[in-house]
Amino acid sequence: MEHQEHQSCIRACDACAAACDHCATACLSEQDVAHMAECIKSDMDCADICRLASAVMARGSSRAKDICSLCASICNACAAECEKHRHEHCKQCAEACRNCAKECRAMGQ
Template sequence: MTQHAEACLETSVSCIEAFNTCFSRCLKEQAHHDLSGCIRLDRECADICELAVKAMQTDSPFMKQICALCADVCEACGTECQKDDHNHCQACAKSYFACADECRKMAA
């Protein structure tokens, strides 16, 4: 596995972990309906990260396209999470942006 693939794989797994934290904490917030955009995109991001991880692990012929899509979704999720002041949303956004950067490198 290449250095880019290893870095992308690691950040994708970290992104999934950040999603799980953000998702569950957003649901516990009193005004979780205000966080519905963040919650929805967290789920989207986790799904595409899981697909990217599988694509890299199996050396899929579509790996670059999947990683490019993963980067776009992570960027959108990071932008949404960044809007919320909660620490878990800010941490999640940071993880999403790191994943987007590594996925773009992988897709190049």
């Protein structure tokens, strides 16, 4: 049953989407918000592709591998952006992104 099989990757995607959405909003409340624009943008892309990856895995879709491969790449890019910043939400987001990228890369193979 695909849903159970992919459970670890689904959870990583869901956790990453939540971390990205939270990071985006938290960035908007930072004093240096202009400096956070790229981080907010990559958070938005990453949250969206993570939710799509989660959905297609839960549906056992034949395209789950392709979508997870792209998701891994977008997660790593988002992590690299978040790692430039010292905010706690950026650190937590980077960690969630790296974990999700690892899970999605394994799925995509």
